[in-house]
Amino acid sequence: MSPNALIPSHRKPRRPSASSRALRAGVTGGFLTLAVTGATVPANAAEKPVAETQEMPTITTALATSAAKSADTAEQVAFNYERQALQDSAFSKAAKAAEKHKAEAVKKAKAEAKKKAEEARKAKEAAQARASRSSERSTLSAPSSSTATGSTATLVSFLKAQLGKAYVLGSSGPSSYDCSGLTQAAFSQIGIDLPRVSQDQSTAGTQVGLDNLQVGDILYWGSAGSAYHVGVYVGDGNFIGAQNSSTGIVERPLNYDMPTGAVRVL
Template structure:
């Protein structure tokens, strides 16, 4: 026996042929395990030299990123929907505003037209009152004295008498026969027919009449009817066979013109 046979060896035991080496690595978010053997049993010859197992792992960062992406997508969708609602609301508000504006413009125009019409009516009324006032003043100044008073007094005395074509008094007259007889009372000789009477004296405007002015209908020189202005917006004349001699307001039959012969 060798003297060293019983002395235990101090050398490190050799690794077994079946020992394994473990290598681990992380690639692309997967954990990879590789197991290799120094020797392969006979019954495992068809198996690959290395075996790899991949297991998906979701890190906290990936989960947070996915959550944020979902939230962002949801927020974008919400923003689009909110914007669409706002656009629709603005469009409706614009339509309503335009309608109200059109109604306001229409109302303003109607009110302006009404005010204008009222102002015109007021001015017309004031002008009419002014004319009536001037006429009353002239009547008061002239009707009570002199030739105008005599003329009016004669004409009023003929009221109710008959109209007869060609008559010159004293129980009936035609229009020019009455005016001729009336002016004769104050020493003024008028032509016999209305056409000639309408060119006597001085032409005056209907807005500036005085008591005793001779009124005519038709044009000067070819008038077909005459009467006498007696003040207060009235005239006396032999109108027609139906009415006889009457007193009427100027509005009853507005004359065409007037001449002043006094």
């Protein structure tokens, strides 16, 4: 046995190994803090704080900030889309209103044009009717292109010789006549035998227009077949007839008492 075997050892205890280091971790103020203790520090190393700290942004805070920014961006985009939609809607409504207004204006303009055209047409027709009546009166008042010759001259001569004689209803001359009695007596001078009354004389010959009269045509008032008065056209726009008891047998222009129609027997 060694002499030193029973002597208690005075060796110093071994320092804790590196594996016995304690790791402490904690989160303070939003940062991750790592502290290492119990490590052996070389003698010549500069003195450092008891705790060595490394700060890093917390993952939760970074995510929240990113999410907030994304939310703001999404909200702005949504606002822009909504504003654009409202603008588009307003433009669409304005365009529709303008189109409707335009259609109504066009419709109104067409109605006005149609109304004016109708008024112009009626005015034109009225003017044409007035011109036609004026032309008819002028034609009837103008001298006839057919002068009294031969039998018509004899007829007119007889009628003019009766001017001023009395009108007596039912009389056939020679001192007085009624209207149909005078025409019957006049045509008998040239060998034409007429019916006695006005109604029959108005259909005794060929119906002719008042714008195409010739000397010797029988004029009638009323309708053909039921005339109530007759006379004889003597040219120059005049006729001779036994008018009434007040005037007797007279010569008058056609427009003095415009006849209804005429018949031609010559």
